[in-house]
Amino acid sequence: xxxxxxxxxxxxxxxxxxxxxxxxGAVVWPMIDQMNPDASVxxxxxxxxxxxxxxPGKTITxxxxxxxxxxxxxTDEEIEEARxxxxxxxxxxxxxxxxxxxxxxxxxxGVCTHLGCVPLDQKGxxxxxxxxxxxxxxxxxxxxxxxxxxxxxxxxKYEFVNANTIKIG
Amino acid sequence: MKKFxxxxxxxxxxxxxxxxxxxxxxxxxxxxxxxxKGLFGKFDRASLQRGYQVYTEVCSSCxxxxxxxxxxxxxxxxxxxxxxxxxxxxxxxxxKDGPNSDGxxxxxxxxxxxxxxxxxxxxxxxxxxxGGAYPPDMSVLVKARVGGxxxxxxxxxxxEDPPIGITLDDGVYYNKFMYGNKIKMANQxxxxxxxxxxxxxxxxxxxxxxxxxxxxxxxxxxxxxRHKMGFKAIVYLIILTTLVYFSMKRIWxxxxxxx
Amino acid sequence: MSDHEYNxxxxxxxxxxxxxxxxxxxxxxxxxxxxxxxxxxWTFGGILTFCLITQIVTGLxxxxxxxxxxxxxxxSVEHIMRDVNYGWLIRYIHANGASMFFLAVYIHIFRSLFYxxxxxxxxxxxxxxxIIYLLMMAAAFMGYVLPWGQMSFWGATVITNLxxxxxxxxxxxxxxxxxxxxxxxxxxxxxxxxxxxxxFLILGLVVLHIWALHVPGNNNxxxxxxxKPSKDTVPFHPYIVIKDGFALLMFMIVFAFFVFYTPNILxxxxxxxxxxxxxxxxxxVPEWYLLPFYAILRSVPDKLLGVxxxxxxxxxxxxxxxxxTSKIRSAVFxxxxxxxxxxxxxxxxxxxxxxxMPAEGLYLLIARVATAYYFLHFLVILPVLGFKEKTLxxxxxxxxxxxGGSPNLAAAKNREGLKE
Numbered sequence: 072x073x074x075x076x077x078x079x080x081x082x083x084x085x086x087x088x089x090x091x092x093x094x095x096g097a098v099v100w101p102m103i104d105q106m107n108p109d110a111s112v113x114x115x116x117x118x119x120x121x122x123x124x125x126x127p128g129k130t131i132t133x134x135x136x137x138x139x140x141x142x143x144x145x146t147d148e149e150i151e152e153a154r155x156x157x158x159x160x161x162x163x164x165x166x167x168x169x170x171x172x173x174x175x176x177x178x179x180x181g182v183c184t185h186l187g188c189v190p191l192d193q194k195g196x197x198x199x200x201x202x203x204x205x206x207x208x209x210x211x212x213x214x215x216x217x218x219x220x221x222x223x224x225x226x227x228k229y230e231f232v233n234a235n236t237i238k239i240g
Numbered sequence: 241m242k243k244f245x246x247x248x249x250x251x252x253x254x255x256x257x258x259x260x261x262x263x264x265x266x267x268x269x270x271x272x273x274x275x276x277k278g279l280f281g282k283f284d285r286a287s288l289q290r291g292y293q294v295y296t297e298v299c300s301s302c303x304x305x306x307x308x309x310x311x312x313x314x315x316x317x318x319x320x321x322x323x324x325x326x327x328x329x330x331x332x333x334x335x336k337d338g339p340n341s342d343g344x345x346x347x348x349x350x351x352x353x354x355x356x357x358x359x360x361x362x363x364x365x366x367x368x369x370x371g372g373a374y375p376p377d378m379s380v381l382v383k384a385r386v387g388g389x390x391x392x393x394x395x396x397x398x399x400e401d402p403p404i405g406i407t408l409d410d411g412v413y414y415n416k417f418m419y420g421n422k423i424k425m426a427n428q429x430x431x432x433x434x435x436x437x438x439x440x441x442x443x444x445x446x447x448x449x450x451x452x453x454x455x456x457x458x459x460x461x462x463x464x465x466r467h468k469m470g471f472k473a474i475v476y477l478i479i480l481t482t483l484v485y486f487s488m489k490r491i492w493x494x495x496x497x498x499x
Numbered sequence: 500m501s502d503h504e505y506n507x508x509x510x511x512x513x514x515x516x517x518x519x520x521x522x523x524x525x526x527x528x529x530x531x532x533x534x535x536x537x538x539x540x541w542t543f544g545g546i547l548t549f550c551l552i553t554q555i556v557t558g559l560x561x562x563x564x565x566x567x568x569x570x571x572x573x574x575s576v577e578h579i580m581r582d583v584n585y586g587w588l589i590r591y592i593h594a595n596g597a598s599m600f601f602l603a604v605y606i607h608i609f610r611s612l613f614y615x616x617x618x619x620x621x622x623x624x625x626x627x628x629x630i631i632y633l634l635m636m637a638a639a640f641m642g643y644v645l646p647w648g649q650m651s652f653w654g655a656t657v658i659t660n661l662x663x664x665x666x667x668x669x670x671x672x673x674x675x676x677x678x679x680x681x682x683x684x685x686x687x688x689x690x691x692x693x694x695x696x697x698x699f700l701i702l703g704l705v706v707l708h709i710w711a712l713h714v715p716g717n718n719n720x721x722x723x724x725x726x727k728p729s730k731d732t733v734p735f736h737p738y739i740v741i742k743d744g745f746a747l748l749m750f751m752i753v754f755a756f757f758v759f760y761t762p763n764i765l766x767x768x769x770x771x772x773x774x775x776x777x778x779x780x781x782x783x784v785p786e787w788y789l790l791p792f793y794a795i796l797r798s799v800p801d802k803l804l805g806v807x808x809x810x811x812x813x814x815x816x817x818x819x820x821x822x823x824t825s826k827i828r829s830a831v832f833x834x835x836x837x838x839x840x841x842x843x844x845x846x847x848x849x850x851x852x853x854x855x856m857p858a859e860g861l862y863l864l865i866a867r868v869a870t871a872y873y874f875l876h877f878l879v880i881l882p883v884l885g886f887k888e889k890t891l892x893x894x895x896x897x898x899x900x901x902x903g904g905s906p907n908l909a910a911a912k913n914r915e916g917l918k919e
Contacts, residue, residue, distance in 0.1 A: 083483070083486055083487055083490060084487055086483055087480070087483040087484055087487050090476075090479060090480050090483055091480060091484075093476075094476060094477075094480060097476075101584070101585035101588055101589060102556065102557075102560055102589070104584045104585055105560055105563070105564075105583055105584050105585050105586060105589060106563065107584055109564075109578075109582040109583045109584060109586070110311075110315075110581070110582040110583075110584075111309070111353075111578065111582040112582075114309065114311050114352060114353035115353050119351075279760060307574075307577045307581060312581075376772075379577065380577070380771045383763060383768060383771040384768055384769070384771035384772045385768055386768045388768075419781075459771075461581060462580075462581075462587045466587065466588070466591075466759055466762075467759065467760070469588070469759060470755065470756075470758070470759025470760055471759075473755045473759060474752060474755050474756065474759070477748060477751055477752045477755060478752065480748055481745065481748040481749060481752065484741065484744050484745045484748055485745055487741055488741045488742055488744075488745050491737050491738060491741050492738060492741075492742075495535055495733055495738065
């Protein structure tokens with residue numbers, strides 16, 4: 072008799088605790104989620120760039136998610152240079168074909184992977200970019216060749232929505 | 241318990257009294273069914289889309305809606321245009337941007353992330369173009385007026401000749417429902433003014449209803465989510481309250497309090 | 500506080516507790532002997548604690564998105580309502596939470612008035628409570644300014660202008676409060692800071708309030724002291740915890756109804772219009788919970804005397820333990836006081852109603868009568884009643900009238916039955 076009573080009582084209390092916990096979780100979630108990017112920030116998560124005015128051998132810099140993105144229309148020499156590098160020579164081995172969907176266009180985050188400075192265009196020993204902060208040299212594919220940076224400049228998600236427009240993000 | 245429920249009743253009764261001012265306004269608003277009212281209220285999507293059309297073609301030349309973005313038109317709970325439709329709507333407007341690398345401001349076609357383009361650059365420009373009266377921004381207009389949707393719905397249809405003895409200045413019109421009856425906006429709606437893309441007959445009453453519905457959504461874009469969550473929350477609370485009630489009875493049965 | 504030693508079960512517990520006796524504190528709170536005859540009017544203390552925590556948490560989170568600048572405040576609130584994930588929910592909880600907070604505090608205060616909880620030896624608990632109430636009103640007033648709507652701006656203008664009634668230094672004080680020559684951005688930024696600060700002051704005072712309460716222990720519906728803790732009381736956990744939990748859930752259902760279905764009904768439409776220093780709203784009204792004081796303020800034709808009357812209406816409550824001369828605590832045994840109690844309740848509700856109406860004509864007359872009566876109740880009726888009133892005989896102990904065997908069973912049962 073006492074056994075049965077205990078079981079019924081335990082079930083009631085257990086059920087109450089369980090249902091209460093569900094509610095507590097439901098209340099906590101909005102408090103946490105409100106710190107996630109809001110709708111207006113997410114709306115700017117991708118940006119479309121008109122590149123019709125970018126001639127060969129020219130680079131433009133656009134702001135995307137608060138960071139600079141280099142868009143360079145490469146010359147044939149630069150593409151050739153990028154393609155002919157041996158992977159063993161690279162600190163961070165990456166094929167140029169994997170970095171540039173369309174070999175004529177290089178789209179990458181203009182943020183040095185060492186400590187975050189913005190590298191300078193058409194500078195350095197490898198015909199690409201040079202970061203003045205601590206002397207990292209990047210090649211025509213944006214790969215680290217000399218200096219303290221550990222990895223190549225990051226390639227963001229992007230696509231050509233038409234011949235003149237790149238959508239980043 | 242009886243006294244407790246009496247007090248709860250009193251509180252609800254007083255609340256319904258609407259503590260707001262304007263006890264003098266005893267005008268009966270025009271009534272219609274609003275699909276979004278009530279515990280399970282939802283917006284009529286077609287009405288919202290028609291309302292957007294009325295806003296754009298009739299109202300937006302004077303009234304801004306600065307808190308809305310074009311992307312809102314494609315979001316859940318609203319007119320729910322497709323993303324392509326909303327993009328096209330955005331692109332049909334010229335948006336100010338800049339400065340460019342020359343330091344100049346320029347215009348470009350709108351994007352989803354842009355806010356609704358405003359008809360005037362600032363309040364003073366709006367006033368000067370409208371005889372000194374500022375056409376209010378409509379983002380939260382429905383919440384900013386006692387009477388809410390009923391008031392706006394009625395006002396749009398409330399233009400009539402002034403009663404004998406009342407003279408109106410130039411640029412002032414008589415409206416049955418406007419506070420003080422004098423309004424600086426002329427009657428805007430007339431039958432067939434807008435050609436609805438879904439073919440609905442655009443009577444003044446229909447346009448008033450549609451644009452007011454649109455304004456309600458503009459003021460409360462999360463209304464449907466709020467109602468849905470509210471239902472779940474209250475059902476959940478009732479369940480938990482019941483469980484806690486029986487837990488309480490069980491715990492207190494150990495104490496001899498009953499006579 | 501207690502004379503029995505608590506021994507933690509674990510070694511770490513003992514080590515920690517020797518250095519900071521939190522476990523002893525937790526044990527005290529768990530075992531705290533609470534009268535077993537408390538009715539549901541006693542659950543509002545716990546409900547108030549829930550309200551304070553809710554306001555602090557939602558307020559903190561809103562402060563992550565709100566911008567305290569006159570040019571951006573209104574915009575930032577709309578940003579919260581539209582773009583921030585669940586922003587609309589958090590904002591509506593915070594705004595309606597303030598109303599629920601005041602609803603609970605009024606019930607809590609009126610419970611004390613009915614059952615004589617303010618009487619000796621609980622005078623300090625009562626006075627700390629009045630201070631908490633004052634801070635609540637200050638926090639609520641400043642919080643309402645933050646959205647920078649028409650009512651925010653003009654309510655701030657009207658109420659801060661009251662200080663100019665102080666002779667000699669009044670104008671200077673007002674300029675100092677404003678940080679300028681009118682309510683403007685400096686006023687807004689400092690109100691935001693103080694609005695953020697005050698709830699933590701309240702939290703500290705609540706700790707003192709509960710500490711002071713735990714010295715004599717709770718009052719109870721029959722208003723007599725505990726004779727035998729083993730017979731008259733139950734340990735706070737689980738008995739009172741579960742009962743407070745049940746009452747809190749009922750409260751939350753009402754709260755949820757406001758938040759999800761009528762979130763703007765207690766507010767004022769004019770506050771959805773951006774603040775405009777050149778346009779005054781037709782009727783400036785504070786939120787409902789400040790209306791009785793607003794009515795008192797406007798019922799006196801002189802500005803300074805109106806301010807004094809309004810403040811006196813609150814400070815007079817602090818003197819209550821000494822104004823009420825009756826030796827009997829609970830209105831259960833004070834039939835005449837009980838009548839005057841309900842008249843006071845009606846008086847306060849009437850003051851609230853006329854506070855929302857224009858201060859003219861019949862409304863003004865009613866406000867004046869109601870104001871006069873309010874002071875009459877505290878300054879004349881209460882002191883006199885203490886001497887003149889014929890009270891009912893008290894039960895011997897808390898438990899006696901419930902279990903039977905007491906000549907006062909009928910009287911107590913009658914009263915308890917009505918309460919149910």
